[in-house]
Amino acid sequence: MTEKKLFQNAREKFLGLSLESTRKSYYPQLIEQLEAVKQDRKMLELLIDRLPARVSYVDRNQQYLVVNHYYETLTGTPKEAIIGKTIREVIGPDNYRYLEPEIRRVLQGETVHFEAPFVTPTEEEQLFETSLVPISDNKGRVLQFIILAIDVTERNKQAEEKKKLEDSLFEAQKFKAIGTLAAGIAHDFNNLLMGVLGHVSLLELAIDKDSSQHEHFEAIERHIQTATGLTRQLLGFARGGKYQVKSHDLNQLLLESSQLFGRTHKEIRIHHRLAKETIIADIDRTQLEQVLLNIYLNAYQAMPEGGQLFLESSIALVSETFADAHHITSGTYGKLSITDTGVGMSRDTAAQVFDPFFTTKEKQRGTGLGLASAYGIIKSHHGLITVYSELGKGSTFSVYLPLSESQVMSEKPVDREFLPGEGTVLLVDDEVMILDVGEAMLQSIGYQVITANSGSEALDLVRQLRDTIDLIILDLVMPGLSGSKTFEKLREIEPTIPIILSSGYSMNGDVNELMRKGCNGFIQKPFNLAALSAAIRAVQD
Numbered sequence: 001m002t003e004k005k006l007f008q009n010a011r012e013k014f015l016g017l018s019l020e021s022t023r024k025s026y027y028p029q030l031i032e033q034l035e036a037v038k039q040d041r042k043m044l045e046l047l048i049d050r051l052p053a054r055v056s057y058v059d060r061n062q063q064y065l066v067v068n069h070y071y072e073t074l075t076g077t078p079k080e081a082i083i084g085k086t087i088r089e090v091i092g093p094d095n096y097r098y099l100e101p102e103i104r105r106v107l108q109g110e111t112v113h114f115e116a117p118f119v120t121p122t123e124e125e126q127l128f129e130t131s132l133v134p135i136s137d138n139k140g141r142v143l144q145f146i147i148l149a150i151d152v153t154e155r156n157k158q159a160e161e162k163k164k165l166e167d168s169l170f171e172a173q174k175f176k177a178i179g180t181l182a183a184g185i186a187h188d189f190n191n192l193l194m195g196v197l198g199h200v201s202l203l204e205l206a207i208d209k210d211s212s213q214h215e216h217f218e219a220i221e222r223h224i225q226t227a228t229g230l231t232r233q234l235l236g237f238a239r240g241g242k243y244q245v246k247s248h249d250l251n252q253l254l255l256e257s258s259q260l261f262g263r264t265h266k267e268i269r270i271h272h273r274l275a276k277e278t279i280i281a282d283i284d285r286t287q288l289e290q291v292l293l294n295i296y297l298n299a300y301q302a303m304p305e306g307g308q309l310f311l312e313s314s315i316a317l318v319s320e321t322f323a324d325a326h327h328i329t330s331g332t333y334g335k336l337s338i339t340d341t342g343v344g345m346s347r348d349t350a351a352q353v354f355d356p357f358f359t360t361k362e363k364q365r366g367t368g369l370g371l372a373s374a375y376g377i378i379k380s381h382h383g384l385i386t387v388y389s390e391l392g393k394g395s396t397f398s399v400y401l402p403l404s405e406s407q408v409m410s411e412k413p414v415d416r417e418f419l420p421g422e423g424t425v426l427l428v429d430d431e432v433m434i435l436d437v438g439e440a441m442l443q444s445i446g447y448q449v450i451t452a453n454s455g456s457e458a459l460d461l462v463r464q465l466r467d468t469i470d471l472i473i474l475d476l477v478m479p480g481l482s483g484s485k486t487f488e489k490l491r492e493i494e495p496t497i498p499i500i501l502s503s504g505y506s507m508n509g510d511v512n513e514l515m516r517k518g519c520n521g522f523i524q525k526p527f528n529l530a531a532l533s534a535a536i537r538a539v540q541d
Helices: 001-049 069-073 085-090 093-106 153-205 213-237 251-264 285-302 320-326 347-352 369-380 432-445 455-465 483-493 509-516 529-540
Strands: 054-059 066-069 112-119 123-134 142-151 245-249 266-275 280-284 307-318 330-342 384-390 393-402 424-428 446-450 473-476 501-503 521-524
Touching: 001 320, 054 069, 054 501, 066 330, 085 093, 093 112, 093 123, 093 142, 093 347, 123 153, 153 213, 153 369, 153 432, 153 529, 245 251, 245 285, 245 473, 251 266, 251 280, 251 307, 280 285, 280 393, 285 307, 285 330, 285 369, 285 393, 307 393, 347 384, 369 384, 369 393, 369 509, 424 455, 432 529, 455 483, 473 483, 473 529, 483 501, 483 509, 501 509, 521 529
Parallel strands: 266 307, 424 446, 424 473, 473 501, 501 521
Antiparallel strands: 054 066, 054 142, 112 123, 123 142, 245 280, 307 330, 330 393, 384 393
């Protein structure tokens, strides 16, 4: 054997021994490390799968390398079918267009955070808070990136609902504050009208019935009635101004009010679709006519070239969900719907249409108080008024009023003649002007008068003169001891003495409660001699 051959055999033997030694020494360690890597990968995949987010690992060509279980459920595609495909192929072009500009940014090395909608294979729209995180080599070149998407659909819905609730609460507080202000103004204004009307009634007594001066007094009374209508608007807006509440047929009210409006607005065609059944509600007819007129006028201004008005009445069952959302009681309501074919309103305008400080009208066309007043009037009737509108398609106003169990009562003619009487009347009011004119009016029809300008003074006078006083006329709204509290204490002192309540408000909840407790009568300010004498005679007979 040659030397060369011997050397080759020795070399091969040495290398074999070396490889065998290396395998025996390092192979188990290598296998162990590979197994550890596999376990780490499984743990990582398990961790990624358990994350409450859609996670994917993508190369710079936008091909998926890894996706987790939640990403699989989002796309409706198995993992095996996703790996190797591009983002656009998996999520579709409509969803991809929201990601594309952000992907360009992440490929430039920027970490990106944004919100984007996603339409699932079942056509359900979801909203995701998404992050794109780049993974770069040591030269800064982006090789892959991670997509992390968290479903915030429900969170955003809750946030929107919370905001709606906060907005609704703010609106309620705002209307309450403005309503309180309006009620105070109306109360003072009513007292002024009471003073004027009372003195006009007294002046009429001093003038011969055939005198031409009566025309002037009648004109003054008409102006007072107009001014009283303004206080009704203010009281209606204040949610407490129901003046003469009676049972009325809403079908008849809708028909008659629209016919009156139609006679002066012939360019508008009015269509009626009235319920077959009678719809009875306890309302102040004058104020509800005012509400409908304001809605008709709003429709007219939305159709300057003419158009159509569709009026519909029905009985609506209000669910608890709808009632809670609009702060009313669930149950059965009479519903009046007024739809026009006008220019319509944007969503923002419709949301503010009942705000007294919001108007889209020019100065010569008046202010927006009409619909704000309508809102207050309907609220004071424990009802609801809503509006739905689209630009270019018109508007629909819907009025909901609680149904009444009463029958419609016929109107009684008003007696214009005063009835003389006798006896002693205690007149209680915090306004000196009302005491002065009230005393003069009572004296003019035969009564002796004692006045008190507070509830406490009235109680003292009754304790001292209980055998002298035949009747008490008590103002309901007074500072300090209110009319309600004064009434209760008067009944403790003298349970049988007749008491008439006086207020600028109508027979509202407070008055009705006192009537149930034994109050004998009610008279509404402003009143003239005929109304005053009739109220007194009614409790004396």
